[in-house]
Amino acid sequence: MSSGSALTPERPGIITFIAWLLIIKSAMAAVTAVFALFGFFTDSTGLTDSQLLTVGVAEAVIAILLLWAGNSLLSGNKKARNFVGAVIGIRLVATAIVMLTHHQGGYLAVSFFGAAIGLLALYALFTDKNSEDYFEHNL
Numbered sequence: 001m002s003s004g005s006a007l008t009p010e011r012p013g014i015i016t017f018i019a020w021l022l023i024i025k026s027a028m029a030a031v032t033a034v035f036a037l038f039g040f041f042t043d044s045t046g047l048t049d050s051q052l053l054t055v056g057v058a059e060a061v062i063a064i065l066l067l068w069a070g071n072s073l074l075s076g077n078k079k080a081r082n083f084v085g086a087v088i089g090i091r092l093v094a095t096a097i098v099m100l101t102h103h104q105g106g107y108l109a110v111s112f113f114g115a116a117i118g119l120l121a122l123y124a125l126f127t128d129k130n131s132e133d134y135f136e137h138n139l
Contacts, residue, residue: 009133014124015073022070022084026063033059076138081125088118088125 036056039049047055069087072080092115099111124131 008137009130011074011076011134012124012128012130014120014128015131015134018084018121018124019070019073022066022073026066026070029059029063029066033057033063076135078135078138081135085122085125088121092118092122 033056036052036059039052045052069080069084073084095111095115095118099108099115102108102111126132
């Protein structure tokens with residue numbers, strides 16, 4: 001008897017790692033949304049209630065998108081892979097701008113670390129053979 005794993009490749013560990021990072025970031029965005037919607041940041045930020053409402057709604061939308069992307073990567077959704085790739089690409093451009101404009105101290109170190117993680121994620125999503133096989137066989 002042969003198992004079905006010969007037909008459908010196993011999900012690479014790096015894809016699982018990226019997906020779980022997205023899910024964790026989704027939970028953090030949801031907590032931020034709840035705090036903003038209930039006005040817990042008014043004293044520490046000086047934002048008005050309408051600004052906090054806007055932040056809360058934006059964070060809630062971000063939390064939903066991150067949760068969708070993480071769960072979709074776990075299921076092998078190609079659209080989620082492209083979405084995550086586009087977001088990482090935008091983030092890499094923003095990171096490059098920060099590295100060019102704030103090229104001292106902690107900003108440079110954090111930006112360099114963020115760029116390295118972004119490049120690793122792009123490699124894992126689009127050029128790794130195991131990832132390609134996984135996304136090709138999961139529609």
